[in-house]
Amino acid sequence: MTAESIDMEEPNMKMVIKLCIAFAFVIFIAEVLFPFALKLEAANARTAENVAEAINDYGLGGGTGTPLTASITGRNEVTVDGDISGATIGLSLEMDPDVRLIWKASLVGNTSGNPHYAMIKIIGRGTMEITGGIISQDGIYNAIHTDGSVLLSGGIVRATSERNHTIVAGAVEVSGDAQVLSSGAGGMAIESTSVTVSDNALVMAEGKPVEVD
Numbered sequence: 001m002t003a004e005s006i007d008m009e010e011p012n013m014k015m016v017i018k019l020c021i022a023f024a025f026v027i028f029i030a031e032v033l034f035p036f037a038l039k040l041e042a043a044n045a046r047t048a049e050n051v052a053e054a055i056n057d058y059g060l061g062g063g064t065g066t067p068l069t070a071s072i073t074g075r076n077e078v079t080v081d082g083d084i085s086g087a088t089i090g091l092s093l094e095m096d097p098d099v100r101l102i103w104k105a106s107l108v109g110n111t112s113g114n115p116h117y118a119m120i121k122i123i124g125r126g127t128m129e130i131t132g133g134i135i136s137q138d139g140i141y142n143a144i145h146t147d148g149s150v151l152l153s154g155g156i157v158r159a160t161s162e163r164n165h166t167i168v169a170g171a172v173e174v175s176g177d178a179q180v181l182s183s184g185a186g187g188m189a190i191e192s193t194s195v196t197v198s199d200n201a202l203v204m205a206e207g208k209p210v211e212v213d
Contacts (some may be wrong), residue, residue, distance in 0.1 A: 036059055048126055051101065052078045062088035080105045083133075089109070090119055095126025096146065103130045103155070103158065112139030118168075120147035125166065130155045130178065136158050137161065142168050152178035152201070157197040160184045165191040174201040181206065 010038060024064035028079040055070035068091070087109025095101065101122075111119055119137040122128060125148040137143040137159040144150060144157060149171040158181035159166040166182045171194040174180055182189045182205040189205045197203055203210045 010081060021043060026202050030049065038176060046099065048072055048076045048078050048099050048202075049181065050100055051093055051095055051126075055080055055091070056088075056092050059092065059106070060084055060087070062086070065106075067069065068105055068107070074100075077102060078102060082106070084108065087119070088113065090117060090121055092121045093123070095122055095124040095144050097125040097148070099124075099126035101128045103128060103135070104132045106134040108134060108136040108138070111137065112137035117141040118143065118145035120144045120146075124148060125153065128169075129153070130157065134158070137166070140164065142166065146170070149173070152176075152180065156181065160185065162186045167188065169193070170194075172196070173198075174203055176200045176201060176203075180204070 010022040052070040059067050063084045064084035066083045070078050070080045076098045082105040085108045090111040101156040127149045130152045133156045135143050135157045140161050143166045145168045150169040152172045153176040156179045160183050162184035165188045168191045172190050172192045173196045175198045177200050179201045179202045180189050189203050
């Protein structure tokens, strides 16, 4: 074997070693990291079943009355009933985008001392549809705060805050005989990038109807 052939083999061996390392790294990602990422995504999922369980675990939220009860009423759909007054603990939920929360319950209270602040706080872009009942924040924070949409076709959502909105959401639609009320001086009814009001729905701030284009 000549010195020239040895010099040619050394770079080839280095290339083979590099390729082996790269191949081993690909196998590591495929067999270890990728399955772990899938498991982590599944663990962070907030399905209708997860949402219903969280609501049923809420109890009376420090108040009195009939506890909130949630049931699966359709594919990715959760319906909530109950009647609570004097709640001091906010209802905090995490919802995947395809989850729909049908709200028929009444939840009234003051969560000013609660770390969740809002009476109902939803993390995620699921949809909350309010068809009846009352959601009332008698403290200084929001009645509803969510990353997703809030659709009201009935019921009342109100807050007494002097500096916060009654509803903070990605999109809000108010229709039917639904009402969104902000009674505090300086309080505001809705904060959203998209607000639609139709039918006999009423949106009021400081005792005056709010005009929505």
